[in-house]
């Protein structure tokens with residue numbers, strides 16, 4: 001069992017800077033949890049406090065119900081894998097992997113068993129005699145992982161372990177780490193600023209900003225039901241579009257009128273009733289729409305004339321199976337994602353429609369999600 005609990009964890013550095021503010025996270029045994037957020041949001045500090053590499057200013061950190069705030073890193077039964085691998089350059093792969101076990105004075109045969117087993121899992125069997133400089137980035141990263149696996153820890157902590165790899169290797173290693181998690185049956189706590197890594201690897205994701213947890217949930221829930229405008233913009237690529245609108249009643253229906261422009265979208269009944277109940281009619285709100293919820297197909301346009309609009313293509317990015325179209329829509333920049341088979345070019349005037357059943361509304365002041 002390796003349940004990790006953070007209760008009201010705060011970190012103030014010596015210079016008085018509050019890097020982590022009242023963080024509460026319950027990490028389940030065998031869970032793969034990803035801490036994600038922009039640079040400086042406090043995710044590494046949080047991980048380093050779990051590792052014991054950074055003191056905890058206030059709050060309680062427990063592993064399997066035991067408070068470990070003052071327990072030495074080596075006694076926490078955790079292993080940390082860093083972004084820069086931290087391998088010993090003068091040692092072979094075998095020696096790098098066995099080093100911690102030798103320090104513990106483990107029996108030689110036992111060490112060999114553990115190193116060979118880890119090398120097998122990570123496909124490093126043929127590289128055990130090499131020195132780090134004779135390895136590729138991906139191989140070095142696997143050695144760094146191997147070094148933690150041999151220790152058989154209950155919890156693996158990883159701080160941006162893939163950020164030094166090229167895009168292709170990163171994708172490969174993503175899958176390898178997910179597989180490793182399944183094979184080892186251990187708890188993984190993984191830090192990244194890359195929302196794609198978070199979305200593809202995490203059982204649950206913790207989104208942080210300015211030292212504060214914004215939302216904790218499964219990837220799909222974060223994507224479909226972001227708690228606020230920050231999470232909505234951070235999760236998803238290209239990011240969600242935001243348009244300032246005025247909500248108003250018109251001929252017995254609710255419309256979202258683009259602020260200062262002569263364009264309106266009809267708000268569907270269910271959403272309109274909720275916005276009314278919450279007192280938002282007559283107010284300015286932020287409408288959020290994901291790039292894939294902007295449509296250009298004729299069938300969709302015919303079905304949704306009340307959410308149709310015109311926009312001009314400014315830039316087009318061909319991604320193969322998809323096209324990202326950067327649009328000028330009455331002075332707002334919108335990004336739409338179309339099927340790659342579409343013929344879209346800069347300068348094109350497009351007739352488009354929003355899928356109003358899938359749009360989000362955010363309070364303009366608090367930026368919290370309304371629905």
Ligand code: ATP
Nearest residue numbers: 013015017019038039040041042043044045046193
């Ligand atoms: P990155 O992705 O850039 O590593 P992060 O989200 O992991 O960012 P942290 O490294 O946790 O962020 O840092 C959080 C904040 O704390 C940052 O503003 C950083 O400048 C500050 N900070 C980190 N270490 C110290 C320190 N030793 N003294 C003072 N401030 C620090």
